Amino acid sequence: MNTAPSQETTPSAGHWRSYGPLDLHPILMHAMRAFNEHGYHGTSVRDIAGRVGVTVPALYYHYENKQALLATLLETSIKDVLDRCRAAAREAGDDPLARFCGMVESIVLYMAHRRQLAFLDTEIRSLEPQNRARYVALRDYLEHMLLDTVEEGRAQGVFTTPIPADAVRSVLVMCQGVANWFREDGPLTAEEVAERHVLLSLGTVGHPAAVAGDVVLPFPRRTPPGRGAASRGSSG
Amino acid sequence: MNTAPSQETTPSAGHWRSYGPLDLHPILMHAMRAFNEHGYHGTSVRDIAGRVGVTVPALYYHYENKQALLATLLETSIKDVLDRCRAAAREAGDDPLARFCGMVESIVLYMAHRRQLAFLDTEIRSLEPQNRARYVALRDYLEHMLLDTVEEGRAQGVFTTPIPADAVRSVLVMCQGVANWFREDGPLTAEEVAERHVLLSLGTVGHPAAVAGDVVLPFPRRTPPGRGAASRGSSG
Secondary structure, eight states: OOOOOOOOOSOTTSOTTOOOSOOOOHHHHHHHHHHHHHOSTTOOHHHHHHHHTOOHHHHHHHOSSHHHHHHHHHHHHHHHHHHHHHHHHHHHOSOHHHHHHHHHHHHHHHHHHTHHHHGGGGGGGGSOHHHHHHHHHHHHHHHHHHHHHHHHHHHTTSOOOSOHHHHHHHHHHHHHHHHHHOOTTSSSOHHHHHHHHHHHHHHHTTOHHHHHTOOOOSSOOOOOTTOOGGGSOOOO | OOOOOOOOOSOTTSOTTOOOSOOOOHHHHHHHHHHHHHOSTTOOHHHHHHHHTSOHHHHHHHOSSHHHHHHHHHHHHHHHHHHHHHHHHHHHOSOHHHHHHHHHHHHHHHHHHTHHHHGGGGGGGGSOHHHHHHHHHHHHHHHHHHHHHHHHHHHTTSOOOSOHHHHHHHHHHHHHHHHHHOOTTSSSOHHHHHHHHHHHHHHHTTOHHHHHTOOOOSSOOOOOTTOOGGGSOOOO
8 A cells, every 4th residue: 555664653762751853754744744734635746746846756656645645644643642652651650540641641742742743633534444444543542541541540449530431532632632722832832731731631530639729740840941940831 | 805695603493502404505515515525725616616506607606715615614603603602601690610511511512513514623724814813713702701611610619720721722622522523323412422521521620529420410411302311322
């Protein structure tokens, strides 16, 4: 189906909180930007070739067609978020609260740092059935990882939601939404947005401390490079 | 800008929970379907005219261009959800908990019953600046209505979230998400999805009862027409 060069999907520094510049083949990078600006159906292979500065046949040498570009981008994206989420879960260990917090943090960091890739999730309707099935299977895997953790938390009385599957879906929807509204020059850093989403998500799954208003987040607060504590937005 | 026939934006039965068939001008109806299937940039005026069964000049008699179609659809959509949300808030009265629940219920019902219209929210990047500004202003108005209610609830100690603006945005993101995943032939009715989102949203804004797992929803449970209580999905 796809003659694409293989993509690095694991974080370069090996840590799920580390984000360098996005490292994509130039053809994929320009395809991603074109799909973001004009949508999948509004972008032609000729447009992408023009952006890259190659001929259409040269582009076809690397990618079979426009569909292969979208499928590769979406698969690169979901595999990266999945890898990071699993790393966060491993690091958190067995405690379901710590695991849940780490997983949500890792997903939101991804959505903020890789929003141009993550935004393509709105194009899954444009995937052909086989590609779509593969993408959806990976997304379902992420959902099940989170749901297993919430179910374990419920069994231990840490989370009280009576509708864990709905809660997990809503948490993932709100995390995915970050890719739509986050701006690098906005008032909050990716790290602050992630931290806030951990708190909001704890409420959604019914963690009592989230509601008592005295959550102690189970991961250290970090001041992102180049921002002092004074520049953090107020919580109101 | 726009020579479109005026659209009915208020619910026909006058009640925010009532949904009849979607009543749109045939040109708008076909434009909506085409945008859903192929995206705004992937749809031509010729495509839409072909679906309607009119000539391109006949279509231009009603709508100035493709942009006017998208702008009219999005404005019709946001005005309808806003009208319904205000009606729900009025019906709930002054109590912030009842208002919040009614507003969230009304928004989710809209997203489920009018998902083809609501899904076009993913196309706001395709609106020209003036149209986009008008749409975003109406969406911001909805957000502020909900935020005012959450702030009032915080003042009364009903909601405990320390980050009300973030909580409200997340609630709206999860409500909007319903337009993406809801299916009429899925396991839950629109009414059940709305009810569950009220519960989840209460957790997100930090309502203690949502976490204690014993919320009594402040609006009556209704069995939607044609579905018996036995067909309701289990909560697990």
